[in-house]
Amino acid sequence: MVTYSSVVSKLETAADVPEDARLASHHVKGSHGQTVKFKNPHPSAGDTTATVFQMLGKILWARLSGNMSDPDLSNVKIPVVKPDLLTSRTGSTALRATWLGHACYFVEFPSGLRVLFDPVFEDRCTPVQWAGPKRYSPPACSLSELPPVDAVVISHSHYDHLSHTSVQELAKRNPEAQFFVGLGLEKWFHASGITKVTEMDWWQDADLVLQKAKGSEAEDDKTAPDTISARITCLPCQHSSGRTATDRDTTLWASWSVKSGGKSVWFGGDTGYRRVPRVGADVDDYGPEYDSLPRCPQFKQIGELRGPFDLGLIPIGAYSPRWLFSWMHANPYDSVEIFKETRCKRAMGIHWGTWVLTSEEVEEPPKMLKEALKTSGIPETGVFDVCAVGETREF
Template identity: 40%
Template sequence: MTKDISTKATRPAHHDPNGNGFVNPWPSFQRNSLMDTLRMFIEFNWKQAKIPPKEELATLVKLDMDLLNQNSQPPSSQTNGQGTVAGAEGDRRVMATWLGHACFLLQIEGVNVLFDPVFSKSCSPVQWVGPKRYTPPPCKLDELPRVDIVVISHNHYDHLDLATIQALQRDHKPRFFVPLGNKAWFHSIGIKDNVYEYDWWNTHELEFHGGQSHVRVTCTPCQHFTGRSLTDHYKTLWASWVVESVPKLPSEKAIKVFFGGDTGYRTVRRGISEDEVPHCPAFKEIGERIGPFDLSMIPIGAYSPRWFMSSIHCSPEDAVRVHEDIKSKRSVGMHWGTWVLTDEDVREPPRRLEAEMKSRGHDPATFNTIQLGETLVVNL
């Protein structure tokens, strides 16, 4: 972990005042106690969380490899099938392909960015125990196009997987972007030269394709926690992330993409009205400082039981408010459809998302879910 040499007076609010890791610095977060955790396991509704028949699960579709390979090139090399340059005025686009849970392949200006990749069967320290996938990845890891950047939101096993990271390093040697404290884990597995470790609001610009493509990666706040064992909770930082294109001309607008990682929005204890509790202010700050966003990936699952999960996981209703706060023009739901991590019906998140979008007066087509392996194309 990065050594903290700051003093209590100079540390940011999300740094533990004693230098022992990190905290969620807002009234919207309340930490669960050991008794809360035990009560949650006792009350866990296994019947409700039962995996339904295969035909009722998230649909799996084959990746459109021609489309993915085409958009792995700089805009000047892309065409839309009619000879038109995809990067030309009025014909720019950004694409996101859902690979399960929180894993997306983002394609922006010919740069391929992979978020929170986990291709293993179990999201746990060992493969013979822990949550097992009930939907497979839509492709094998070695079937992906070139991976330029890998972005990690935090170190939980459903977002950071040893075997997947090792394979990506072996086959692609991408640049890894991680929140504070996570570089040491990468160093421990032999990845030392291409790991960028950042605090909230740190940013970095990179160029690809001989300078034809420029992107900016920014580490942004969210409300969650970390830990890969029982003894290291809150020791490393968690984050959402922003990826933007860097305009080459004054007249060109940046393409802006938000990745929510894993986050809560408010803490709703038993008997408390959801409308009476504080909301996490980080997302409005992100919207004001960087937004509006052309595309956002926002978590919508793993929210039940609500009294326990609300501080760390968005419900679909929370997700719509994140969508509003960050000023997203087009959002897609994630963090569902892959592992049973909580006790809501695994088919429920998309239904509740659609209902909440209608209830809040939004077009449901501007924030919905896509199929496993499907590529969402946003034309700009």
């Protein structure tokens, strides 16, 4: 098997970034001028200063008042198939993307680069494995069944996107794998025994170079490239972070761009788009009455300054009740707007089909996605799709 060594060069923030990024308006400064936490800098997020306990209180009240109930899982059938992953780095000239559940995607670039986004392979996305949301669709494979991974990209620190167990196993199995994370998370990774970590701010670039070890290839690996390179960019989104009651927003949440071998991917991770007030269940919050609601400008900036992208991995689930979660979780109508603004040529829906996090029926996001695409005049299939857990699509 071919083995590669890896080197990361973090670059200075490029000149072509929005003014608010140059001013670091998403940084919250302490008394001595140091960054102590982060914030969403635009009105589209609204007031996000509520504590963890206040947020939990709102969720509890929504449940007690009948405005947030658990979806019915008795007849859910999310298809799961065995992944068809390449054994050779020169096996395809296409970009290959395999959904491994929720926000986790394994992407194989034509250059030979292999990237894993937001890997969480445990049954529960919680601090413990005896309580909290449990998978209702099984993993398509285990970490041990993946081919060697070159880069692991983490959107933020919430448990459904960052698993201590998964990243430790990945680092153990892939000692040269580089982990790319938002500001503040490097310390957590070092405490977990992982040292190949590149911590980045919004709009920063990093170059990843893989060099083939001499004599490492078997007879059937002779065609593996000597060098593989990629440009990885940390980009904005509208969300939050935290793993305990006391560390909220002390690490940065982000979307990401990865470009290699002439192909590009934008990974949305987890994001909201607009803060929607409480409206009736039959009210269209994209109707004329709500045209004035602020929209997050960052996605249009991403499209204009870093797009277009061959593939967008865009969240479509965990949005109900809307008045509670819209600022941090996109629904499919938001997702289609994000898709258009980031200038993705194609997209796949993520952040659904794995754990119950909110109250919409678990098979609703793909149905609503088709409605949203139709409303925008985009074909309902072949442009922005969903797939089975474990399924691979080529782009």
